[in-house]
Amino acid sequence: MERSELVDLLSPDGLRLLDSLPPWDNASDVVRLVSDLRKAGHPQGLVTAVLGQSRLRAKAVAKFSDFAGRMLFTEAGLEQATRLNVAALHAGRFAAAGLNRVADLGSGIGSDSMALAALDIRVTAVDTDEVTAAVASYNLAPFDNASVVHGDAETFDLTGFDAAWLDPARRTAGHSNTSRLTRPEDYSPNLDFVFGLSERMPIGVKLGPGHDRDAIPAAAEAQWVSVDGKLVEMGLWFGALARDGIRRSALLLGRAGSHELTAAADSVDVDSVAxxxxxxxxxxxxxxxxxxxxxxxxxxxxxxxxxxxxxxxxxxxxxxxxxxxxxxxxxxxxxxxxxxxxxxxxxxxxxxxxxxxxxxxxxxxxxxxxxxxxxxxxxxxxxxxxxxxxxxxxxxxxxxxxxx
Incomplete structure (x- = not known):
């Protein structure tokens, strides 16, 4: 989604039109729907924007359930966004540690900030991309304890903050047709900055589940999270956010609830059969x-x-x-x-x-x-x-x- 499309979408007419559309159906006649909307007098740019959002909202249900129908997305933002049930667990760590003011550095569309705000934590979402920051502002509008800053995560002033949450961008810049970054030094914010910040304050970090284990700092609690059998992330927790005596964790979330296996270190393998x-x-x-x-x-x-x-x-x-x-x-x-x-x-x-x-x-x-x-x-x-x-x-x- 480009800036001009977002401007059209965020207009009163744009939001009313988006909310009036029938539920998105991949099998529906999109060409006919476009024609009907154009005949009703809606400009082409607005039609493109609202139909794109309608498709993304339908796609987002898997991550955000019914909340998806009240949010805005970019293609890349949805791809990288934390699932709502996982974001709630992230936020729970900050609440349990008594950390009341959190900076979400590299917030994307704001999913983790939403979960933090829902637990009465004051959160400031920071994103370097103007369109993404605007989308996060819309998604966080219902929370009076949340704010959004369009700025650079690495230079943002953390004075007065208790802790930070970081989800470094692991895809190339843009809102659609992005590609995965394979080198951690290309992430944004940079991992040198991220791990350096862990020495100044409690932080949580979301990384891909396949991240190089040799690059995990010794001070971090590393938790791999699986949702309905699909491995979705590795979270690193530092300072007050890390649990005593735990450095390795496997957390499984699914219809049967949550189950966790923890240890102080990698476990020693057992013998092989016969x-x-x-x-x-x-x-x-x-x-x-x-x-x-x-x-x-x-x-x-x-x-x-x-x-x-x-x-x-x-x-x-x-x-x-x-x-x-x-x-x-x-x-x-x-x-x-x-x-x-x-x-x-x-x-x-x-x-x-x-x-x-x-x-x-x-x-x-x-x-x-x-x-x-x-x-x-x-x-x-x-x-x-x-x-x-x-x-x-x-x-x-x-x-x-x-x-x-």
Missing amino acids: GAAGVPGSYLYEPDGAVIRARLIGDLARSMDALMLGEGIAYLSSESLHETPFATAFRVLESLPVDEKKLRLALKERRIGTLEIKKRGVDVDPAVLRTRLKLHGPESATLVLTRAGGRRLALLVERVQPPR
Whole structure:
């Protein structure tokens, strides 16, 4: 969204028109809707702006639920915005630590600032992009304890602030068609500034879940967050925002509530199954991505009396079924041939036409392999391709459904 589109959108006519539109439907006739709006006398620029917002609001429901219908977005801002339930947990840290005035440096469209303000914390959102700052101002308008500054996060005066929240931009500048930045030194604000600030005041930092673990400061509590099985972020917490004795955390959020695994450091791995023979047990467990990234697989394995399937392989194996929110359980049905031709024949004999392929520790493209297997039949199955004890394995498994 460009500045001119935002000006059109923020006019009384623009906001009224946006709120009058029917719910966005990707299957609807957009061309006809544009034509109808133009025939009603609305200028082309305004029509483009309101339809773009209507589409983004529909897309934003996954992150913001019903609140999405009362917010404004940019394409890039929505992509980088914190989910509302995760932002609420961020804000809870500041509230629990008694930090009452917070600077949100690099605020984007203001999702974390909204959560902070909702907990009666005075928050100032700072963003270097004029359009993004204006969108944040709209989203934060309902809160009289929130303000927005169009300015540079690294030069913003922090006098009088108790703490700061930082979500460094990890995409190129712009409001749409941005690309991911691969070098941390290109983030905005710069990570040298961010980690330097941690020595002056309590701060929280949101980074990508795949961020280099070797670059995590020793003083930080690192928490990987998974939402409905999808790994969404790594949060770093410093000073009063970091919990005593915790430096690694895997937090899982989902319909069944929240579950957390914590430790003072990376956990030590457990032994792998059956030595060189690599014979898997009756059950295979795939740890959640947050557990894997936090390197807490060893602690999870010990809690279930399970073993690693293979050295460096993020699968666990056990003869017993254990209920855990931190891993998906599979019942091992049988071991199939690893050779592709024999595997194709085995799947054909079992009349498997729909196949989910999971893999770890093997160089296989599941989509390409699925095509080469020439699947046909009414049955569906899950195939795990991995290695253990120095050899490759092809395991036919079935998911164990968690209890209701």
